[in-house]
Amino acid sequence: MTVQRESICILGATGSIGTNTLDVIRRHPERYRVFALTANQNIDLLFKQCVEFEPEYAVLTSSEHAESLQIRLAEHNVSSKVLVGDEQLAWVASHDHVDTVMAAIVGAAGLLPTLAAVKAAKKVLLANKEALVMSGAIFMQAVKESGATLLPIDSEHNAIFQCLPEHFVARGIQSCGIHNIVLTGSGGPFLTKPLAEFSVISPDEACAHPNWTMGRKISVDSATMMNKGLELIEACWLFDVQPQQIEVVLHPQSIIHSMVRYQDGSVLAQMGNPDMRTPIAHALAFPERISAGVEPLDFMQISQLTFEQPSYERYPCLKLAKEAMEQGGNTPARLNAANEVAVAAFLDEKINFDQIAVVIQQTLTETVYAEVIDLDSVLDADKQARDRAQHIVDGFAAN
Ligand code: NAD
Ligand code: MG
Structure with missing residues (x-):
């Protein structure tokens, strides 16, 4: 009798969690098969992963990258079909042939495909904490309604x-x-x-x-x-x-x-x-x-x-996050968006390490609290805070 292997979709396959997930899967070929792998930019690694795991689909965010990956795969006789864009990401995450979705995209970009997996009642392994932070009540309601199994990877x-x-x-x-x-x-x-010394911390040190x-x-x-x-x-x-x-x-x-x-x-x-393969396995x-x-x-x-x-005093961001959760509504979504903008600006050397918390705090003060009633209200809060945080960052960077 052949036992059906569990079919896995990895959102964010080329990242740290994605590669660790593939490492665990590699050790258990009798239990798991890879249905889809997705990535943002790293087509070299995604190519190698497709050669090794032969997924039905690979999904990228830009058509340029997708075309180039499709050509390379064809040259190596790998039959994976390359798709592109947000809708396709959600499509593979909710595909009938998928049992389990590893949600390992970083940041808000992971929200919609992860929610698609939840709504399709998949077993969802959640690494992408930002998705849950942004949309908590809606996300958990969707889990309840669909009967999806949600397991934490953090x-x-x-x-x-x-x-x-x-x-x-x-x-x-x-x-x-x-x-x-x-x-x-x-x-x-x-x-x-x-x-x-916090103001002179470099991205590599952090x-x-x-x-x-x-x-x-x-x-x-x-x-x-x-x-x-x-x-x-x-x-x-x-x-x-x-x-x-x-x-x-x-x-x-x-x-x-x-x-x-x-x-x-x-x-x-x-x-x-401390090895993420333990919670993943x-x-x-x-x-x-x-x-x-x-x-x-x-x-x-x-x-x-x-x-x-x-x-x-050392970790003001911890306090901001705790207060955001106590306030509730769209505040965690605004906090998360401001943090994503501030961290990107720090990694880009536009602001100092100790300005990250300042950008977040100022963004929260200068954007509007609202109840979260649906997904649109989450996405609105995200956009509002992202724009405001970018404006604040630009002000810092100009000085
Ligand atoms: P990473 O930066 O190493 O990888 C991110 C993955 O997401 C990559 O595959 C990248 O291609 C993809 N991605 C990035 N932006 C994208 C976009 N706009 N659209 C589609 N795909 C995109 O990140 P990571 O360390 O693997 O973390 C992934 C998630 O897991 C994060 O939410 C993080 O908080 C969480 N997490 C990570 C760890 C860890 O040890 N790395 C531990 C706990 C939780
Ligand atoms: Mg953690």
């Missing part, structure tokens, strides 16, 4: 998910005897750097994370701890809890990936080496377990596990 949320009882969201935090959730974060590369290798945007977010702020918002939506029920704790070694504190005094933690195989290629954790090598409280 290592902290995957850890929390592993420490929670079954059917947690349906049962609720109280009836499960949970006191709170402890969201750990390393503090990034500038945990001990004097604040006076992207050199001590424990994780990641895309540049999330690396900067980790350095400002906006990443932890976005994760706090992400956790509120995923686990249906309030910001006050989440405690953010600095844990520089990144061995404990997050914890759940129960009312009886127990604290459950998920540990492992966990979510891919859930509820089974498969090998991920990750080194086993060697306790004799860990000299210490330490914890401290994050300072809002």
Whole structure:
């Protein structure tokens, strides 16, 4: 008897999460086959991935890149069909032949294809936290309505998910005897750097994370701890809890990936080496377990596990994100958009590292709060904040 292999679509296949996902899939050819791979610009890597995994479809954002990839694939007798544009992205993510979608595009660009996968009731492995931060209520409503399975890839949320009882969201935090959730974060590369030096931090310094290798945007977010702020918002939506029920704790070694504190005094933690293949393999195989290629954790090598409280003076973005979630409505979407613009400007050397938080704060003050009633209101808030943040960045860059 032949067993049907699980058919996977990877949105953002050429990124850090995308390549780690393919690495796990490569180890389990009997379980998984690749139906579609998508990317923005990196056609060299997408070409190699198509040669190796022979997906039915490859999707790119520009027709120029798509044409050139299609020609190269034909020259190498690879039958993958190359598609282009947002609609095709959503089309592959919701295709009948797809079981599972890895949502690993970075930023707001991932929202529509990820939502398409959710609405088509796929098993959705969510790495693209910005999509959920922007559209929380609408996204979770779509999950409920379609019956999609949503599994967290972010290592902290995957850890929390592993420490929670079954059917947690349906049962609720109280009836499960949970006191709170402890969201750990390393503090990034500038945990001990004097604040006076923050204005001269270079993009490469900000992207050199001590424990994780990641895309540049999330690396900067980790350095400002906006990443932890976005994760706090992400956790509120995923686990249906309030910001006050989440405690953010600095844990520089990144061995404990997050914890759940129960009312009886127990604290459950998920540990492992900092390697995204663990949460990816966990979510891919859930509820089974498969090998991920990750080194086993060697306790004799860990000299210490330490914890401290994050300072809002060092990490103002963390405070902005927490307040945005407390305010609700379209504020998390405006926060996310302003952050994307500010981080891009920093990576482009248009603004200083310590101006990222200033751009976000000013954008939030100068744009309008509204309730989120539908997807359009999310996209409006995103556009409004993006335009305003760009204006603020241009002002900084001109000085
Ligand atoms: P990355 O920059 O390495 O990769 C991003 C991927 O998205 C690439 O394949 C790129 O081609 C694609 N992409 C970028 N812009 C696009 C656009 N406009 N349209 C279509 N595709 C586009 O990023 P990453 O580090 O892999 O992160 C991906 C997502 O996963 C982010 O939301 C990030 O927050 C989240 N995440 C990453 C990690 C990690 O360890 N890297 C951990 C947790 C969560
Ligand atoms: Mg994370």
